[in-house]
Amino acid sequence: MTGAVVAAAGLLAQAVALGGADGPDGAQGRGLRATQGQVLEWPTLVPLPVLVPLVAAGLALALARHRRAQAAVSISALAVVLVTAVAMLVAVQDVGTLVVTVGGWPADVGISLVADQLSTLMLSVSSAVTLGVLVYSVAQGAADGDDGAPVAIFHPTYLVLSAGVSNAFLSGDLFNLYVGFEMLLAASFVLLTLGGTSARIRAGSTYVVVSITSSLVFLVAIALVYAATGTANLAQLPERLDALPPGVQLVLHLSLLVAFGIKAAVFPLSAWLPDSYPTAPAPVTAVFAGLLTKVGVYAIIRTQTLLFPDGRLDDVLLVVALATMVFGILGAVAQSDVKRLLSFTLVSHIGFMVFGIAVGSVVGLAAAVFYVIHHITVQTTLFLVLGLVERRGGTTSMDHLGGVAKLSPLLGVLFFVPAMNLAGIPPLSGFLGKAGLIQAGVADGGVLPLVLVGGSVLTSLLTLYAVAKAWNRAFWSRPSTVDREEETRALEEDVPDASTTLSGVGEVQQRRDAVERAQGSVAPPEEDGEHVAAGALTGVEIDPERAPVEMTRVPRGMVAPTAALVALGLSLTVLAGPLLRVAEDSAAELLQRRPYVQAVLGQPAADRVSAPAVEDLPGSGR
Amino acid sequence: MSPALALVAVVFVLVATGVYLVLERSLTRVLVGVILLSNGINVLFLVASGRAGAPALVGSAADSEMSDPLPQAMVLTAIVITLGLTAFLLAMAYRSWQLHGHDEVQDDVEDRQIRTRAGRDETSGSYDPDDEETPVEERSEDRRRAHASPAPADAPADGRAERRARRSAARGEERRARGRGERP
Numbered sequence: 095m096t097g098a099v100v101a102a103a104g105l106l107a108q109a110v111a112l113g114g115a116d117g118p119d120g121a122q123g124r125g126l127r128a129t130q131g132q133v134l135e136w137p138t139l140v141p142l143p144v145l146v147p148l149v150a151a152g153l154a155l156a157l158a159r160h161r162r163a164q165a166a167v168s169i170s171a172l173a174v175v176l177v178t179a180v181a182m183l184v185a186v187q188d189v190g191t192l193v194v195t196v197g198g199w200p201a202d203v204g205i206s207l208v209a210d211q212l213s214t215l216m217l218s219v220s221s222a223v224t225l226g227v228l229v230y231s232v233a234q235g236a237a238d239g240d241d242g243a244p245v246a247i248f249h250p251t252y253l254v255l256s257a258g259v260s261n262a263f264l265s266g267d268l269f270n271l272y273v274g275f276e277m278l279l280a281a282s283f284v285l286l287t288l289g290g291t292s293a294r295i296r297a298g299s300t301y302v303v304v305s306i307t308s309s310l311v312f313l314v315a316i317a318l319v320y321a322a323t324g325t326a327n328l329a330q331l332p333e334r335l336d337a338l339p340p341g342v343q344l345v346l347h348l349s350l351l352v353a354f355g356i357k358a359a360v361f362p363l364s365a366w367l368p369d370s371y372p373t374a375p376a377p378v379t380a381v382f383a384g385l386l387t388k389v390g391v392y393a394i395i396r397t398q399t400l401l402f403p404d405g406r407l408d409d410v411l412l413v414v415a416l417a418t419m420v421f422g423i424l425g426a427v428a429q430s431d432v433k434r435l436l437s438f439t440l441v442s443h444i445g446f447m448v449f450g451i452a453v454g455s456v457v458g459l460a461a462a463v464f465y466v467i468h469h470i471t472v473q474t475t476l477f478l479v480l481g482l483v484e485r486r487g488g489t490t491s492m493d494h495l496g497g498v499a500k501l502s503p504l505l506g507v508l509f510f511v512p513a514m515n516l517a518g519i520p521p522l523s524g525f526l527g528k529a530g531l532i533q534a535g536v537a538d539g540g541v542l543p544l545v546l547v548g549g550s551v552l553t554s555l556l557t558l559y560a561v562a563k564a565w566n567r568a569f570w571s572r573p574s575t576v577d578r579e580e581e582t583r584a585l586e587e588d589v590p591d592a593s594t595t596l597s598g599v600g601e602v603q604q605r606r607d608a609v610e611r612a613q614g615s616v617a618p619p620e621e622d623g624e625h626v627a628a629g630a631l632t633g634v635e636i637d638p639e640r641a642p643v644e645m646t647r648v649p650r651g652m653v654a655p656t657a658a659l660v661a662l663g664l665s666l667t668v669l670a671g672p673l674l675r676v677a678e679d680s681a682a683e684l685l686q687r688r689p690y691v692q693a694v695l696g697q698p699a700a701d702r703v704s705a706p707a708v709e710d711l712p713g714s715g716r
Numbered sequence: 717m718s719p720a721l722a723l724v725a726v727v728f729v730l731v732a733t734g735v736y737l738v739l740e741r742s743l744t745r746v747l748v749g750v751i752l753l754s755n756g757i758n759v760l761f762l763v764a765s766g767r768a769g770a771p772a773l774v775g776s777a778a779d780s781e782m783s784d785p786l787p788q789a790m791v792l793t794a795i796v797i798t799l800g801l802t803a804f805l806l807a808m809a810y811r812s813w814q815l816h817g818h819d820e821v822q823d824d825v826e827d828r829q830i831r832t833r834a835g836r837d838e839t840s841g842s843y844d845p846d847d848e849e850t851p852v853e854e855r856s857e858d859r860r861r862a863h864a865s866p867a868p869a870d871a872p873a874d875g876r877a878e879r880r881a882r883r884s885a886a887r888g889e890e891r892r893a894r895g896r897g898e899r900p
Binding site for chain 1: 738743746750753754757760761763764765784786787790793794797800801804805808811812815816821822827830
């Protein structure tokens with residue numbers, strides 16, 4: 095235990111040191127300035143999403159003994175990040191890409207942070223989601239009251255994770271992207287093995303080894319890119335990569351895609367994900383599912399548009415996307431635990447995004463970007479709801495759950511809406527994203543894209559089947575096969591299932607408490623009374639007056655952020671028009687390549703970059 | 717630019733041994749493998765930086781004499797990161813040893829269950845016979861046999877004694893019974 099803490103502290107210190115090297119305060123923006131008369135220069139904001147969480151992480155570590163202060167520091171830090179991200183998103187619409195060359199070094203030597211439409215869009219959504227999950231986990235920690243547990247490192251680590259995600263989104267340099275990945279990975283290792291229980295160490299070993307392998311592949315790719323071009327700057331690379339012989343380009347392209355593919359959990363490289371995610375605490379799983387794979391998808395988008403736009407591996411990506419969708423969803427259908435089911439749908443829906451990227455048209459890319467945003471929100475929400483369900487019912491296995499919707503209609507609604515959104519039921523944002531992707535596939539007209547259109551329809555149907563099965567068995571039906579099993583399970587010494595408390599150590603105790611409360615509150619120890627006791631855990635025959643529901647009621651503080659995220663998911667539907675416009679704008683900007691280069695290095699450099707012909711879109715000219 | 721053969725050979729040996737060790741089952745070996753791999757990649761960065769030259773300190777040599785400092789900066793960062801990750805892997809291997817007495821990476825529990833079920837030709841725990849349409853007589857008959865044959869008849873728990881007996885039953889036995897999906 096102490097070993098893990100020490101390691102965590104070491105990683106933290108190192109991450110802080112790295113971040114510090116990235117971002118001294120000199121915001122010497124070379125990018126477009128805000129209009130005259132404005133005091134604040136927009137580029138000043140760009141380093142904040144990386145810096146603020148890192149500083150706050152240090153503070154939170156110092157405040158480890160003061161829970162409330164720690165929570166206040168981390169929540170306010172992430173709130174600042176959210177506000178900054180949204181402000182940048184708005185600013186980018188007005189004044190164009192924001193660029194900061196850190197420390198004032200010229201862009202070709204130093205590190206630049208670039209906030210363009212895609213980055214700010216991803217950053218806004220991801221910071222909203224991280225903030226929501228943080229509030230949820232603070233409420234969970236308050237409700238559990240686990241003082242002895244090593245949750246003191248939860249907040250600092252979580253903040254480093256958030257800084258790493260921001261750094262990856264904002265990075266204008268391949269190596270800085272690697273540093274961002276490492277920051278978020280190191281933090282995710284600590285979060286995944288929080289508490290060091292047997293199940294988490296088992297899941298953690300796989301996850302850590304796979305992640306390190308992917309990082310090493312990425313590092314090799316960077317070394318090769320540097321050897322071939324003499325730079326790692328994303329703005330300089332397009333010109334120099336174009337000049338390379340095709341064989342070398344192919345090698346570089348493939349090695350980058352393999353590295354990002356592991357992180358994004360694209361099919362042949364996805365086996366690690368459903369194995370490792372479900373064992374983590376609920377908020378951790380939620381934020382992993384929402385963000386980590388999407389950072390990989392973001393990196394794939396950059397690779398495919400900025401670095402290697404000539405589409406030589408598009409067919410490979412299409413096949414891989416199809417395999418990801420189909421195999422992922424078949425895995426989901428076979429699961430009996432809702433958490434694992436959702437982990438498989440996560441893998442499966444990465445395929446939709448890769449599909450959009452591989453089609454490579456403005457419509458396809460825009461739909462992929464929109465789908466990423468939709469999926470970040472929905473997937474995170476679903477895992478948070480499952481955390482609530484697990485608190486209420488003691489498990490997430492469909493074999494043991496039942497009647498949750500009757501027990502707690504609110505939980506039912508909270509699960510139902512994002513689940514239908516995930517499946518893509520028409521008015522919701524999932525439908526809009528999928529419709530956009532299918533449109534792009536049909537417009538492309540090739541054989542392979544058309545096969546993928548079929549595949550994505552099939553996957554949507556199977557997703558609907560999988561979530562409907564979860565809904566029917568866990569929420570709707572009465573738990574007929576469960577008699578006393580729940581109780582036996584809880585009383586057993588080492589429960590093999592995943593534990594969801596932050597600490598992990600209190601988990602067994604907590605379940606036992608729930609059972610004892612359930613038993614204790616039943617007055618006559620007869621058959622009838624025992625049914626009620628079982629009801630408290632499994633949701634059958636609940637009489638709200640008599641049954642001990644009060645004890646297992648989920649805290650309001652946890653429901654509120656979940657509900658907020660459900661609302662955010664719905665608002666994506668309402669705001670789909672403007673969002674799709676921004677997504678299309680950013681897609682056009684990405685495919686033109688020149689705006690990015692021009693913002694970082696200036697017009698002459700941009701003119702030397704070839705831009706593939708992009709069909710003209712209203713609003714894409716900038 | 718033609719890289720030094722010795723460096724390339726070093727990279728080759730380090731990466732090859734690293735990959736071999738990472739494929740092992742024990743975490744400590746994986747750890748050694750990761751260290752070798754990352755050192756190999758660090759040397760690869762040296763290859764990438766071009767020909768060797770004077771130290772890149774301003775004023776110590778003419779600019780054209782200096783070696784490229786940028787890859788060296790990258791390698792330094794990579795070394796620090798690897799140090800942190802190594803510490804974490806060590807901690808995890810130690811914890812695994814504390815918990816299980818060994819540090820081997822274990823199989824996924826669900827995977828194992830699915831494999832044993834497939835070996836016994838059973839349906840998964842989430843299979844619900846009520847979903848099945850009635851007319852398929854032989855098939856459901858087969859399935860019922862598959863369910864029933866190895867299982868001790870799992871009658872509805874109707875007594876305290878029986879429940880206690882079940883509770884005290886060996887854990888593996890209980891889990892297997894649950895995997896089979898009990899029918900009242």
